[in-house]
Amino acid sequence: MSTPQQPIPSGFTAASTTSDVLRGLDLTGKTAIVTGGASGLGRETVRALRAAGARVMAPVRDLARATAALAGIDGVAIEPMDMLDPASIDAFAARFLAADQPLHILVNSAGIMACPLARDARGFESQFATNHLGHFQLTARLWPALVRAGGARVVSVSSMGHYFSPVVVDDPHFDRRPYDPWAAYGQSKTANILFAVALDDRGQASGVRAFSLHPGGIAGTGLERHVPVQALIDNGVLDADGKPIHDPARGLKNVAEGAATQVWCATHPRLDGLGGVYCEDVDIAPLAQPLGGAFTMADAAILRGVQPYAVDRGTAAQLWHLSERLLGLEACR
Template sequence: MTRHEETPVMTTAQQPLPSGFGAASTARDVVEGVDLTGRVAVVTGGYSGIGLETSRVLRAAGARVVVPARDPERARAALKGLDGVEVERMDLIDPVSVDAFAARFLASGRPLHILVNSAGIMATPLTRDARGHEAQFATNHLGHFRLTARLWPALVAAHGARVVAVSSRGIRFSPVVFDDLHFERRPYEPFLAYGQSKTANALFAVELDRRGRAHGVRAFAVHPGTIVDTGLAKHVSAEALRAAGAVDDEGRVVIDPARQLKTVQQGAATGVWCATSPRLDGLGGVYCENCDISPLVAPETQADWYATAELPGVLPYAVDPEAAARLWAVSEELTA
């Protein structure tokens, strides 16, 4: 991806539309009436959790869906019966694998209309990739940064593409700590690393949209909600899930969309809405939740926002254009 010319651009206000949908809306609700025939989508993590539901719904709306997977056999088993969904090998933490997948896609000559960067890991023990990068940052951010850059020609060729970066309310745990991205000097805390990677996802959408809008490429970051039964929380203790109200005392999953505790179908909704909604034509570079653009969390409401999941909103540091530009430059260096 080449550096975008420094031309004045309008940014989308971080302000609800409103969309007409809400926290309880499902992915099928938001795509109703949208025809994706002839469109091509790539969905990372598209064979489990909200990624699988995203693949199903985009395909049902007519899109051809490509699912890159570290474990292609597992992916094919999960996607069995979904005609029009392709599985390709790719491991986000391995640059050679990302490049090979992108090269195969570009060789097919197809434009890429929708890229949903949904795959991710959460709160893992300290692990580093082959380059020494902390694994959550390397997987959740750098892998998707590299993938998007390599697929750039196909996104431009779509003449109207959308990129969806799956972020999280986990942004609350940490901004991007530029002077120690990989926990080389500070103590490693799994949720600090997760929060940093999710803030990076949100900032990535801000800068990608700035660079891409002149080429018809728009980007969005989304908070899908808390969806416990996807496998993402496998490193989180049962005690922590109970304390968060995500499961009850018997270990049963709690569903309460008003508190961001959602089903997989509800969790996939905001990403699908960002990928397909005509209401977002001409918009981009914003963080979304509950199938709408999120408001900024004001200083006077931050304490309440941190204390409850019922208040929507995005912290200013997660959509700060200066931090987004800095992260982009650092990411280019790290991915070479």
């Protein structure tokens, strides 16, 4: 049964941190994989899950950089994996499955944003390939371990950026339309939400539940590297001196606040028996009114909720079948 797209409410707020969410929870005996675990929200998620007792693995593209970034967090297993390299994803999953162990938590946190047009070796647009298809493939390959857990959660880190664009199923790689970096980012973030909808439909019978979320606006994580500083200042993300503005009520958070929603989705008992929903500010988000007109970064500070096109079950099924075809696999069966 699908979960209503409306606040529970959770008892937490936009200013709640990962420590608030995990207070009193013991994750000893749980195994988690966190992509993008060497920086920003991913690193804070790794730290928080380890602090609560989970065994945590971080698959990363740059082993040396990740080793340095995670040096202050004891006991994290770092493995090589490149989200744009399907053979690399398969190899990582095969190594994990070879240990015949359950996977209780998969946090798909790696991502890129608003970058210039680039294509991988298959000709796939890089934001769609990294943010959606790479995580789709990883989840599909790890499916036996998720089922073995007898109660697992898959968390996809999306964004309010999904307002920039629905998924254009007929042209996801901008082969026949002009490339726009924000439209490409928005499409990939909408895909993250639709993936959670479709995965939850397929996973419920096997005890696998899926969630997506908007973490908030967190400057300084490196995700915004392709966005001019002046644009961030103009849109109220940075102050006149280029320093991050902290205002959780407007969605402008620090890393511990930003990662709180994905950690909540991954661990909190309040979500037991629920799934397939988009969350924000450590709660299930409301369903928003369809957006009329263009969306800008400044809108993210005042708008809340998920666009209807991002949680449409028919579109989610379309995207699922497209992803299987593009990757040449049958997923989660």
